[in-house]
Amino acid sequence: MKPMNKVVRLALICEHSDKDGNPVDYSDVYKLLWQLQAQTREIKNKTIQYCWEYSNFSSDYYKENHEYPKEKDVLHYALDGFVNDKFKVGNDLYSSNCSYMTRKVCAEFKKSKSDFLKGTRSIISYKSNQPLDLHNKSIRIEYKDNDFFAFLKLLKRPAFNRLGYKNSEIGFKVIVRDKSTRTILERCVDQIYGISASKLIYNKKKKQWFLNLVYAFEPDNANNLDPSKILGVDLGIHYPICASVYGDLQRFTIHGGEIEEFRRRVESRKLSLLKQGKNCGDGRIGHGGKTRNKPVYSIEDRIARFRDTVNHKYSRALIDYAVKKECGTIQMEDLSGITAESDRFLKNWSYYDLQSKIEYKAKEKGIKIVYIDPKYSSQRCSKCGHIDKENRKTQSSFVCLKCGFEENADYNASQNIGIKDIDKIIENDLSSKCETDVN
Ligand SMILES: [Zn+2]
Known part of the structure; x- marks a missing residue:
């Protein structure tokens, strides 16, 4: 079965500390995210420009040679690799996020290229309110002291050194609004759900950053x-x-073996208790057999309970196998x-x-x-x-x-x-x- 992706929107509170352990000002982190947002927009638009230039080159080449050039012959890379290489420096974005993003933009361009050329669609232009793309390996969800935290790799090395952060990661406390959000986060922490590529989005109305966390799960394939x-x-x-x-x-x-073993263990104890019951010199003498043998009944209960637990476990495993x-x-x-x-x-x-x-x-x-x-x-x-x-x-x-x-x-x-x-x-x-x- 193919895993299914679903999205949950998480409001974030900045809980980050700098390399000396001092809390980083909330507004500073917001400023940083806006900077990254501006860089994201620039990179995306430049990527479209590279794609457009290559596309023009490619059609000119076709007019002269009656065949399309191979991307690798011209650029030494496939187009998306070539573009990605252009953004290795000159911005602060964590490299996996950046290359994930440029690859996506290239794919989008290729998909709509014929429409641009026909003029049935205008060339993509990215506006200022860009989401920050996050590679799946840039996201970590942790549970600590009754709270959930999202650790997001956002910065390249020179950038976090320059800006005074410990590493590429910035930590956020997640606001858990309801039970289902909590369950999703618990399952992400327990790795029952996988984490897929996600987005950080700024909501202008609410003046807040949100993590649109994409999680993957195995569907109930009944x-x-x-x-x-x-x-x-x-x-x-x-x-x-x-x-x-x-x-x-x-x-x-x-x-x-476990039931047999439990039964043997409990039964040997039952025998010794029955013996005790018969010869007991304590307070239980003089009462009826039911009172005298009381501890034995609790052992019966224990066996029953053990069997119940074990049968639950066995039946669950069997159904999983089916x-x-x-x-x-x-x-x-x-x-x-x-x-x-x-x-x-x-x-x-x-x-x-x-x-x-x-x-x-x-x-x-x-x-x-x-x-x-x-x-x-x-x-x-x-x-x-x-x-x-x-x-x-x-x-x-x-x-x-x-x-x-x-x-x-x-x-x-x-x-x-x-x-x-x-x-x-x-x-x-x-x-x-x-x-x-x-x-
Ligand atoms: Zn036979």
Whole structure:
């Protein structure tokens, strides 16, 4: 997915200090920005002039030679590089901003050149109220003591030395007007949003400088999910979650050691507490079992809470994987018929909680959930379709007795679960197998 750009307008307060740490006068910084603005206008108009001159040269050349000259032969550079070179000195603008700006002006000229030549458009002329262009690497957003700051690289070296600044950067405090602005800035600081080339703009009415910050973000690409692409999700034989797209060797696996480990740790403590409860000589004796075993209940709560947290984490990671794989459908087993005696039931592992969390998060992304009959998904070979109890050598490994396909048992199951209409396919296979057996 291509990142999307959006703009947020930020009012700036000057919070800069000079190289000795003394605060710089607000009005001084404004004066400086106006100087840069005047230089910007001059450079832009001169750039148009260079472009125009080259264009005239080029058409004269064409009249004589019946072909256009190559920019590199004439200027030693491409036109925008040639222009940029002209402004390396003689102004105070930070070089990346300056070259970004001249390149943009050259591109604008080239785009409208035929209109200028035809006379259907007048040649671009830049007015005094020019925005200051900022290269994306000239912008830094920082968070400190509950405030956001924009550090903008604005000055060339000779200029900041001459003007008494520490370096090319000038810092501004950002006025945060609402919650959404705050969220955007937080995400820029956390690098969830990228920062793109932006502009500093002076608002004459408000007598204030604003940063039009352009930020880039990954769009919610739920609409790009393919509903016919299915992620098969197998829950809890060997791993709590194993998921894969049919035919894809890549898989999403949660190893789940943390729940097991937490359970072991807590259960050993539970046992020792139960023992204590039985033989306790403290105040809890004489009360009912419920009071006597009170600490045990709080441990049950802790397990439940831990499971809740972990299931949230697992389901989120699974949905991220589905989105990454552009799967618009998730297939899972309908586990309502599974009993505690079944080999597919792991003690203390909450399938239902995990499934409901997956379902909830899938809906948020527009992913469809399809439940399938779990009957043969772990015994079926996902390669050749052969169904046999004996295919499962151990809890963790699958070896097909017919075709010899060997894989992790959970991965093989997730492959089966990820096949469209797998219920019908199995049903058909089994009934045709019966027929051959009879014949
Ligand atoms: Zn097979």
